Amino acid sequence: MPEPLLEIHNATKIYRGGFLRPGQQLVALQNFNLTIPEEPATITAIAGESGSGKTTLANLILGFISPTSGEILYRGQNTSTMSPRQKLEYARQVQAVFQDPYAVYNPFYRVKHIFDLVIKNFGLTSSKQAARDLIEDALKMVGMRGEEVLEKYPHQLSGGQRQRMMVARAYLLKPRLIVADEPVSMVDASLRAMILDIMLKLRDQQNISFLYITHDLSTAYQVCDDIYVLYQGSIAEKGDTVRVIENPKHPYVQMLIESIPVPDPNQKWNTDVTLPSEEELRSQVDTGCRFYPRCPYHMDRCLVKQPPLIQMDSGDHQAACYLYDQTTAENQSGVMEKQSATKTE
């Protein structure tokens, strides 16, 4: 069996110090596991609210920070023990596209500069003509032409154009994986589709996998193959995107999907959601399920130990919730009924 492209084993990231009180710690990511296969290329969504650990995960993969424990394997090679040469190759094969297309450009340079830099840093070519061809090819992939944009300054381009250029820059290096951290949250609805479409094209035609980090479940649903929904650093639910979104099992994921505003004025929100104020103040439950304070179905055992990922009835779909633990037989059927009743409301 071939090695997976990227494998994360029990990664945990704990922040200490800084503004935190002495002894206080913040678990940003806990025992996180993820596998992205070598073939075929896939788009994997990492979804969750702010503070759920999405960006920590991206930073770990991109090597900006290192895990407190656990390991990240790229084609079987632990990223923390790579030789400098392997590191450079890893940096080429794993690219990033960030959230804010306004902040990533240096306003004093023409946009051509971002391409020149990568070509120079990775020594892609020394010939001017070859470099130009590479850039044109990359821009063509995102539906742009060099003569239209390269000589411009960043402020002369729209947000959508800038974000496409960032994808082109990543593509220029012929990566195997692009970590896209909220790539469409700052572009508009009508342009969002274009960027998502480019992701699909790169996956299908160029065999490039994506880790699509987002808080927007609807765009994840439209383009992603697999999804991991995080809640305060742990996986709440994961699996095939269509299965998870169409039939969410974890109470948190159910709440998330229910809260997405329905684009239909005849179908208004009818119930009020409230957040317990403790929850809003981000105090964390140290033991047990992190979602306990907000969960409508919480049980005593949820406080004892964090629930493991439990396999759902069909296929590739797991949720970290004791509601589905076969060993809690007694009240389970009752709860499940209650749950399906609220779902159909």
Place this chain on the structure above:
Amino acid sequence: MTVTMNRTKMDNGPAGVPKVLEVQGLRVHYATPSGDVIAVNGVNLNVYEGETLGLVGESGCRKSTLAMAILRLVQPPGRIVSGKVQIHGIDLIALSERELRQVRWNQIALIPQGAMNSLNPVMRVKNQIAEAIVTHQVQRSPQELKERILRLLAMVGLPGRVYDMYPHELSGGMKQRVCIAMAIALTPSIIIADEPTSALDVVVQRVVAQTLLDVKRTLGVSMILIGHDMGLMAQLVDRIAVMYAGNIVEIAPVKDIFAEPLHPYTQLLLASIPSVKERKPLVVTEGLTHDLRRPPPGCIFQLRCPFVMDKCREVVPPLRELRPNHYAACHLY
């Protein structure tokens, strides 16, 4: 030409409801070395008592500029070239700076974009809200002030202990609600909220949206809600104005817009809403295409319009009432 034509027509609101805000022929230009950019192109808008008007469009369509122009807060190189902004009959554009300060916040309040990041990090919540009240209104006794602030916090669903807290102790949603409390501190007749829920995750977004609805219900305040999330608009607003490149291209009650979008741009906006109900092919479109300094003659949307005709390249389509209370600027009809 279109400006005067529309004005008389659009004066008739829904039966008997008085107008709170009336914007007429508002123009904002930005000076650049190579000529003026027309940011807001003769916009006419009415907001009636107790209604929420949604202002939608992609970024760069100048929704925020329009909001700032209504408050007369356009910064250079931008300038208001012409037009009227009347609140209860007072034209803000004609007021002196001092008179304006009386009206702003007392009559019209703003929740700016990214408001939650505009709180002063070294000031307790109580002092920030107190400041908003004291600068714009007569002095009150400390006791009165405290009671007022606690009432405001309760109104936006925040616990009383927030009163003594610093912004960094609050979550994004709570900070956003502090900003709403500041906006309603002086019971204005109209609030302009610029993307009040962007950068919040869906559950918190929903809590903040509910707060806005509650505030509107309790105070009967009118609102202009700026955003690009059509789903949120469907949930929150009564009427929608669709803006494209500085022009209002369609304005109608929210149900009518969703039932029958008339302008091709509105149709495009609605088609590109990602759904969690069905997986469908993406609708891919280009963004703004023309040079804002030199808008093409005729319709502003012609370069992206799938139904473009010869007439669109020559004549500017006026905003016309095509269905009852449903206005659109398009030659198709």
